[in-house]
Amino acid sequence: MAQVLEFRLPDLGEGLTEAEIVRWLVDVGDVVAVDQPVVEVETAKAMVEVPCPYAGVVTQRFGDEGAELPVGAPLLTVAVGATEPAPGGSAEGAGSAAGQEAESSGNVLVGYGTGAPAARRRRVRPSALTGGRPAATGDTRTVSGPEPVASGPGPVPGGTPGASSAGREPVWDSAVESPAPDAPRGTPALGDAVLEAVPAAHEGPVAVISPLVRRLARDNGVDLRALRGSGPDGLILRVDVEHAVRARAGAADQHVAPQPPVAATPGTEPATAPAAARGPATGERIPLRGVRGAVADKLSRSRREIPDATCWVDADATELMAARTAMNAAGGPKISLLALLARICTAALARHPELNSTVDLDTREIVRLPGVHLGFAAQTERGLVVPVVRDAQDRTAESLTEEFARLTDRARQGSLAPADLTGGTFTLNNYGVFGVDGSTPIINHPEAAMLGVGRIVPKPWVHEGQLAVRQVVQLSLTFDHRVCDGGTAGGFLRYVADCVEQPAVLLRTL
Numbered sequence: 001m002a003q004v005l006e007f008r009l010p011d012l013g014e015g016l017t018e019a020e021i022v023r024w025l026v027d028v029g030d031v032v033a034v035d036q037p038v039v040e041v042e043t044a045k046a047m048v049e050v051p052c053p054y055a056g057v058v059t060q061r062f063g064d065e066g067a068e069l070p071v072g073a074p075l076l077t078v079a080v081g082a083t084e085p086a087p088g089g090s091a092e093g094a095g096s097a098a099g100q101e102a103e104s105s106g107n108v109l110v111g112y113g114t115g116a117p118a119a120r121r122r123r124v125r126p127s128a129l130t131g132g133r134p135a136a137t138g139d140t141r142t143v144s145g146p147e148p149v150a151s152g153p154g155p156v157p158g159g160t161p162g163a164s165s166a167g168r169e170p171v172w173d174s175a176v177e178s179p180a181p182d183a184p185r186g187t188p189a190l191g192d193a194v195l196e197a198v199p200a201a202h203e204g205p206v207a208v209i210s211p212l213v214r215r216l217a218r219d220n221g222v223d224l225r226a227l228r229g230s231g232p233d234g235l236i237l238r239v240d241v242e243h244a245v246r247a248r249a250g251a252a253d254q255h256v257a258p259q260p261p262v263a264a265t266p267g268t269e270p271a272t273a274p275a276a277a278r279g280p281a282t283g284e285r286i287p288l289r290g291v292r293g294a295v296a297d298k299l300s301r302s303r304r305e306i307p308d309a310t311c312w313v314d315a316d317a318t319e320l321m322a323a324r325t326a327m328n329a330a331g332g333p334k335i336s337l338l339a340l341l342a343r344i345c346t347a348a349l350a351r352h353p354e355l356n357s358t359v360d361l362d363t364r365e366i367v368r369l370p371g372v373h374l375g376f377a378a379q380t381e382r383g384l385v386v387p388v389v390r391d392a393q394d395r396t397a398e399s400l401t402e403e404f405a406r407l408t409d410r411a412r413q414g415s416l417a418p419a420d421l422t423g424g425t426f427t428l429n430n431y432g433v434f435g436v437d438g439s440t441p442i443i444n445h446p447e448a449a450m451l452g453v454g455r456i457v458p459k460p461w462v463h464e465g466q467l468a469v470r471q472v473v474q475l476s477l478t479f480d481h482r483v484c485d486g487g488t489a490g491g492f493l494r495y496v497a498d499c500v501e502q503p504a505v506l507l508r509t510l
Contacts (some may be wrong), residue, residue, distance in 0.1 A: 002056065002057075002079040002080060002081040003079070003080045003081060004059060004077050004078070004079050004080075005054050005056075005077065005078050005080050006074055006076075006077050006078075007038075007052050007053065007054060007074070007075050007076055007077070007078060008072050008073060008074055008075060009041075009050070009069050009070070009071055009072060009073050009074075009075050010050070010071070011071050012041070012043050012048055012050075012071070012418055017070060017071055018043075018068050018069060018070045018071060018238075019041040019042060019043045019048070019068070019069060019071070020041060020042045020043075020066065020067070020068045020069075020289075020290070021039060021040075021041055021063050021064065021065050021066065021067050021068075021069065022040045022041060022042050022047065022065065022066075023039070023040040023065060024038070024039050024040075024061060024065060025037050025038050025039055025040060025049070026038045026039075026058050026061075026076075027058065027061075028058050028059065028060060028061060029057065029058065030057070030058045031056070031057055031058075032052055032054070032055060032056065032057075032058060032078065033055050034052075034053065034054065034055045035051040035052070035053065036051060036052055037049035037050065037051050037052075038050060038051070038052045038058070038075070038076060039075060039076075041069075042290065042414075043418070046385075046414065046415070046416040046417060046418055046420070046421060047414040047415055047416075048417065048418065050075070052076070052078065054078040054080050055078075055080065056078040056079045056080040056081060057078065057079045058076055058077070058078055059076075059077045059078065059079050060076060060077045061075070061076045062074045062075055062076060063075070068237075068238070068239075068289075070213065070237070070238075073231070073235065213236060213237065213238050213240075213241055216238060216241045216242070217241045220241070220244075220245045222241050222244050222245060222248075224236060224241075226244075227240050227241070227244055228240070290382065290383070291382045291383035291384070291385065292383050295383060295384055298444070298445055299442050301445050302442050302443050302444070302445040303442065305361075305445065306443050306445065306480050306482075307480065307481045307482060308442070308443055308478050308479065308480060308481065309478070309479060309481050309486070309489070310440045310441075310476055310477065310478045310479075311476070311477055311479075311486065311489055311490055311493055312438060312474055312475060312476035312477070312493075313474070313475055313493055313494070313497050314472055314473070314474050314475075315472070315473055315474075315475055315496075315497040315500040315501050316461055316463065316470045316471070316472060316500075316501045317456050317471045317472065317473045317500050317501070318463075318470045318471040319500075319501060319502060319503055320337075320340065320499075320500050320501075320503050321337075321456065321471050323340075323503045324337060324340060327397075332398070333398050333401065333402070334401065335397045335398060335401050336400075336401045336404060336405075338376065338400075338401075338404055338428070338430055339397045339398075339400035339401040339404060340397055340503075341428060341430070341451075341453060341500075342374055342376075342389070342392055342397075342400050342404075342428060343396075343397050343400065343506065344496055344499040344500065344506060345372075345374065345392075345426065345428055345451060345496065346372050346374070346392050346393040347495075347499065347506055348492050348495045348496050348499075349372055349393070349426060349492075350393065351491075351492070351495060352484075352488055352491060352492040352495075353368050354366075354368070354448070354483050354484040354488050355426065355448055355449040355479060355483065355484065355488070355489070355492055356368065356369050356372055356425050356426050356448070356449075357369055357425075357448045357483050358425070358446045358447065358448060359446070359448070359480065359482050359483065366482070366483050369425045371390075371391050371393060371425070372391070372392045372393040372425055372426060373388050373389070373390050373391065373392065373423050373424050373425045373426075374388065374389045374392035374424070374425075374426055374427070374428060375387065375388045375389075375424030375426070375427040375428070375444060375447075376389070376404065376407075376427065376428045376429070376430070377427065377428075377429040377430070377431070378407070378408050378411045378412075380411050380412050380414070381412070381414075382414055385411050385416065385421060386421065386424060386427060386444055387407035387408070387410075387411055387416060387420050387421060388407075388420060388421065388422065388423055388424040389403045389404065389407065390423075407420060424444060424447060425447060426447055426448075426449060426450070426451075427441075427443075427444045427447060427449075427450040427451070428450075428451050428453070429441050429450055429451065429452045429453065430452075430453045431452055431453070431454065432453050432454045432455035432456060432473070433455075435455055436454060436455065437454040437455060437457075437474050438452075438454050438474045438476055439452050439454070439476060440452075440476065440478060441476065441478045442478070443478055443479075443480060447480075448479060448480040448483045448484075449477060449478065449479040449480065449483075449489075449492075450477070450478050451475065451476070451477050451493075451496065452475070452476040452477070452478070453473060453475060454473055454474040454475070454476075455473070456471050456472070456473045457471070457472060457473075458470070458471060458472075459472040473500065475493060475496060475497055475500070477489055477492060477493045477496075
């Protein structure tokens, strides 16, 4: 006897609402072990292999490679306790085995505990699905007994669970309409009717999981009850809302009355119609999704919420470059310039902790953070990412060099975990590698500051009263003006510049 359990796409990190299926690692009929990776997905932050918390036989997969799934959507079903797949993609006796204990791990992904209690769900009455006939054996759409087929653990964000179908629980969009309470015996519940068929336009609750989908519909004035979802069990996906928006825009264009041609005055250029009358702009359209979409959202939020200001200074980096050369000539692991700049940053933050903080808008408080989790900008083929070095204030230049190299290598391979990309408290941005001198960085929300470093190039410089050619770098600091004033920001940047010009200054603080 086997029990069919459903594994849903877990929450893979802070603020992530969806993921794209890159590659399936198992096929229907494969036997999987507890915590075996079953699918590789790409989020807005990284490539992630998702492990399945159940051991058994894969009976069904949801979504083709390249498809986007919202967090909480079904990934696959597993027949727990089966040694081989049963006909029809479900394990024999799944309905009668619903009360068995499933073998699963105690591991958790972010927001998804395999040992968590099952989400509350309404009972499915056989009469509502089969017209009073007994449920067929092994039919995962029906339930023979008081308990439905078990579903994946943990509540799904975005609504209240409805009735179970195909081992799944549609999630009702509570912002549109809440499911009705259980009706008297013999009366089909509102959720049961939805399970029988998905109509062209919903009369009752809307099956939708992703908060992103609801927000997209709300922002564009789309009534979710008028949509027919293309996902499993009529689940409304983002593509359904986007299609409705495009269809409405096309209908509006067709109803625009044609404008008569504007007569041109002799000797002048013909008048052109207003831009709005010429229809939407043409050209290549590139979706803001994946890393590019995440960067766009984060930078937009930073500009909306943070009143930032920037100050900058030129510094003579000749002595710093000479010190690095001497350190590497002494033998041992090589020390990177980024590691030396990171050591300078952590020393400066110890003197000016205001810049290692965040603003809590709910409580209207500035939260000064105890440790420096140093983010650094890394350009990859997938776009700009900001890996985070934990507790950078406790690391030596050698340790920082090794960690920067490790994270950069993983970023280029696309194998950074979500934990490697979150939790930063201050960012170091070396845009000098692109051959530019200066910039006004946008703060990496919700941090309070970012230090930018330009290229180090030979320039004329007054050194010890004499004009000389020195290695000069421009340093810029963008800071949240809510956490400090210009005096504090200037003091931080001046200390950084002093350490760049005279590395011995740093030794006094170690």
